Amino acid sequence: TQIMAQTSLLQGKRFYCREWVFHKIQHCLQEKTSNLSAPGSAEPLNPVGGAGKGGSWGVLLVGGPGSGKTALCTELLWPSSVHGVHRGLHQHCLGFHFCRAEDSDTLCLSGFVRGLVSQIRRSGLVPEYEEK
Numbered sequence: 001t002q003i004m005a006q007t008s009l010l011q012g013k014r015f016y017c018r019e020w021v022f023h024k025i026q027h028c029l030q031e032k033t034s035n036l037s038a039p040g041s042a043e044p045l046n047p048v049g050g051a052g053k054g055g056s057w058g059v060l061l062v063g064g065p066g067s068g069k070t071a072l073c074t075e076l077l078w079p080s081s082v083h084g085v086h087r088g089l090h091q092h093c094l095g096f097h098f099c100r101a102e103d104s105d106t107l108c109l110s111g112f113v114r115g116l117v118s119q120i121r122r123s124g125l126v127p128e129y130e131e132k
Helices: 017-028 067-079 109-123 127-131
Strands: none
Touching: 017 067
């Protein structure tokens, strides 16, 4: 079983100009209605698992190669700055997985699923998870 890196993949590099994304993520995690629209966008942001009472809210970040997904998620998990809205967002993380094209272990679906299951169990954010 492969264990994902527990330190920043940015390796000491500075992270700039993405505060708007952190605000959007924070807003999605705090929003309580299903009719949330992104600022300046007509496209709704939908919660993971439904928007009803007790629905679980989350964020799925997608983008093409080189669009900054890894850098953004790395900064969320291991902030390089003591300032900014993203400080503390890592506490909402159930699990993470970074794919690396040169590492076939990170591209294995079964390893991905096992890794996320293990992280969710250890996170303590879903106390009912062990019961299911």
